[in-house]
Amino acid sequence: MSDIRPEERLAAALARLIIDPAAPPARHIAVGAASPLPAAACWLVRKQGHPVRLSLLHRRSGNPFTEGTRELFDLTGQGRIDLFFLGGGQIDGQANLNLVGTGEWPGREVRFPGSFGSAFMYVMAHRTILFREEHSPRVFVEKVDNISAPGVNAPGVFRRGHAQALVTGKCVFRFHPERARFSLLSLHPGETVESIRAATGFDFDVPAEVPRTPDPTPEELALLRGPVCDEMLETYPEFCARVFNRKAAA
């Protein structure tokens, strides 16, 4: 098997979180405007034989909904979306997400595109996996400048789910909503607890033993490079060319 690409390791790490038996079941997963890696992880889970329904919101042809994009939010409002993915221009130690911008509201310093559906989806999906490849103190901050979507709510506020984990280019954090803190779950190759501390603006818990993020298995790699890439080619041609060295047929 040729060298493992970082994207392949991240896709496999995301896939393991999706099927984590300790998390609520993932029967219907929606993948939004996030990077193609969450989509690759979902396809990997599907190609491994898990019977999940995938609603991919950015497919170029077709669209899972016939009543317009509000259908995603209506499904989520009813509790029929088990898992969603979110990122953020800033993410803080309480899992608050900032997709609005830095500086004064509404992002007078650096304006990001905007909150999209995060202020609803993060609260109403059964769980959310946070994904942000850039692991730096400018992204992972002690306190976000503006809260697009809160990591936790005050007691008594209706909330169906929280962040399950935060997957970055350097490590995987688990989120603990009861204490509103992250803990280190695994380190990607070459990283140490100290290197993560140096790259992270927020404080987090460190268990006695922090394992290495596992390599994708040969079976996972074969699926990613074959049938997963086949499914992704139309929607994410640039990603497939870069990661899997595959070009869409003209």
Added chain:
Amino acid sequence: MTPTTLEAMAASVPDGALVALPPDNSLPSIALAKALVRRGARGLRLLGVPVAGFAADLLIGAGCVAEIETSAVSLGEAGFAPRFSAAVKAGTLVVRDCTCPAVHTMLQAAEKGVPFMPLRGLIGSDILAHRPDWRVIDNPYADGGDPIVLLPALQPDIAIFHAVMADAEGNVWLGRRRECATIAHASKRALVTVERVVPGNFLEDERLAPGTINATYVTEVAVAERGAHPVALLDEYGFDAAYVADYARMAKTEAGFATWLDREVFSPRAAAAE
């Protein structure tokens, strides 16, 4: 049904109007956005349903927009919307940040003719903190202690989008992109550009009827071939990534944007192509 012209349609949009636009994956009328730039529209208040893209960035850059209410402004894979970002930094644009289901819910309240509708989520977000027009009440159907957000009905003055075709009765067909139906239902007027006008009545065809917007909601139709370009139109034509990437590159600066406008919007060739 007699179609109007694109330029007459643009002339019918008054300065200061509240204009609802679908995002780049849901049939915006780029042709009408360009015509609004040519007519020199001013003070428009845009509503992104539920987010905004190429058309909004173009209108903002050309000085047509005073305010925008939206859940995001983005050029998708081409990155941040450059003229929107510049206007936020300069403080020349009023931005009312929203979240996607809130836009849909406010429009659905307008569709139903009710003054407000509730929505879950939002509590704890700074979006809510910056929206004095959104209220939190205690759910009157619970035993107390269940706060929930109320959103006011939002009725745009004008809905603008692009459809595949119109029929002899003035019905328009756009398939499953039903957010365009929502904004047409909720708005006072709907201005729709189409690729072509065909004979007959879509509502007499069981296969076309579910993807049709009834002429009741359609104020004017204008023919604009490739009117969504560079955005994709269902299975009629694809997304022109190179065109949007070129725009994103040029619109990084005010001068580059002006050059782009001259070439793509104001030149006689560009205007004739619309």
